[in-house]
Amino acid sequence: MEILNEIRFSMPSLSANESAARAAVSAFIVQADPTVEELSDIRTAVSEAVTNAIVHGYRGTSGRIDLVLRLLPDREIYIRVRDGGCGIADVKKAMEPLFTTAPEEERSGLGFSVMESFMDRLSVRSRLGQGTTVTMRKKLAAHGS
Amino acid sequence: MKVDIKSENGMAIAALRGEIDHHSAKSAREQLDSFIINMQPDVLSLDMSGITFMDSSGIGLIMGRHKLMRECGGRLEVRGPQESIRRVLRLAGIERIVRII
Numbered sequence: 001m002e003i004l005n006e007i008r009f010s011m012p013s014l015s016a017n018e019s020a021a022r023a024a025v026s027a028f029i030v031q032a033d034p035t036v037e038e039l040s041d042i043r044t045a046v047s048e049a050v051t052n053a054i055v056h057g058y059r060g061t062s063g064r065i066d067l068v069l070r071l072l073p074d075r076e077i078y079i080r081v082r083d084g085g086c087g088i089a090d091v092k093k094a095m096e097p098l099f100t101t102a103p104e105e106e107r108s109g110l111g112f113s114v115m116e117s118f119m120d121r122l123s124v125r126s127r128l129g130q131g132t133t134v135t136m137r138k139k140l141a142a143h144g145s
Numbered sequence: 146m147k148v149d150i151k152s153e154n155g156m157a158i159a160a161l162r163g164e165i166d167h168h169s170a171k172s173a174r175e176q177l178d179s180f181i182i183n184m185q186p187d188v189l190s191l192d193m194s195g196i197t198f199m200d201s202s203g204i205g206l207i208m209g210r211h212k213l214m215r216e217c218g219g220r221l222e223v224r225g226p227q228e229s230i231r232r233v234l235r236l237a238g239i240e241r242i243v244r245i246i
Contacts, residue, residue, distance in 0.1 A: 015168035022166075022198070040198075040229040047200040051167045105167075106174070106205030110237055114201050117236055 001078075005031070005071040013058040013065055013083070021050045021067060028069045029077055034140050041118035042077060042138060048111040049081040049134045055102055057085025057132055075140040082133040088126040095124065146196075148176045155187035158224075162195035165203040177210055187219050194225030203230070204237040211243050222246060 007028055011017045022043045029042060046067075053065045063084050070078035088094045095116075100109035116122050119136040126132040146163035159177060163169065181189060191207065193199075207223060214221040222244040226234060234240060 015166075018166045018168050019164060037229065040232075043198065044200050044229075044233065047166055047198075051200065051202065055167060106170070106202075106209045108201050108204040108208065108237065110201040110204055114233065114236060 001070075002073050003070050004073060006068065008066070008068050010064050010066045013054045013062050013085075015051075015054055017065070018047055018050050018054070021065075022047050024067070025069060025079070029071070032071055032075055032077065032140055033143070034077075038138070038140050042079070045115045045118045045136055045138075046079060046081070048114045049079075049136070052111050052134070053081060053083035053085065053132065055105065055107060056088075057083035059086065059102075061085070072137075075142065077138050077140065079136045080133060082131065084131040087128040087130055088124070088132055089128060091124050091126050146170075146173050148173050150176070150180050152180075152184055152186060156190070157184065157186040157188065158190045158192055160192040160195060164198040165196055165206060166198070166200055167202040170202045170206045174206055174209065177206075178213060181210070181213050181217055181219075185217050185219065186214075188222065189214055189219060190222050190224050192224045193230060194227070196226065196230055199226075199230045199233055201233065201237070203233065204239065207234075207239060207243060220244075 025043055025046045066082045068080040072078050093099055095112040097113045098109040100107045119138045121137040123135045146165055146169040149160045151158050211221045224246045
């Protein structure tokens with residue numbers, strides 16, 4: 001993978017860091033001059049991934065969340081969100097729209113649906129007891145198009 | 146997120162400002178629920194024109210208030226969301242359940 005630019009950061013699984021992660025993503029991808037809609041899509045997808053790590057990955061516990069943001073050739077944005085939490089027993093089921101294990105917290109079960117629909121590619125790898133890694137990519141529209 | 150609620154003759158408007166995520170939804174939820182339970186309005190209108198960001202936490206916030214308003218014999222509606230917010234609402238199919246103006 002040819003990487004034009006990259007930042008990595010790590011943060012504790014505090015819900016206040018949901019907005020901090022979005023702010024960092026905005027600051028990084030602005031160099032690629034995204035449209036307002038593209039920026040909003042990416043911010044929303046990152047917010048979902050980080051919230052999943054906090055609410056589900058580290059449910060009842062705490063830990064660190066590692067983010068990697070990359071700018072790839074052809075105006076492609078790559079984002080990886082990794083937690084070392086409890087992992088997902090059945091990733092396929094977890095990705096079904098409206099499936100949630102936290103209805104009492106009013107989680108709608110739409111996190112992965114938002115990531116899938118707002119990004120071009122989504123990959124979720126998880127191991128029980130070891131954590132979950134969400135990787136997303138989105139190609140920004142060519143300038144002038 | 147800031148919540149500012151005004152009420153007159155059973156019609157209440159809650160102006161929401163800022164960003165809705167899992168972190169900010171919690172206090173908004175508590176504020177709105179306390180108002181609904183104490184004031185029992187006929188209609189609660191969530192004015193979302195001042196919301197600049199919303200992820201799926203906003204869907205839970207709206208659906209939870211919709212359910213509580215119904216249980217209290219009232220109705221919830223959503224007003225003025227920006228286009229980026231409307232896209233999240235559409236994805237969730239909220240417009241089939243809650244009136245969006």
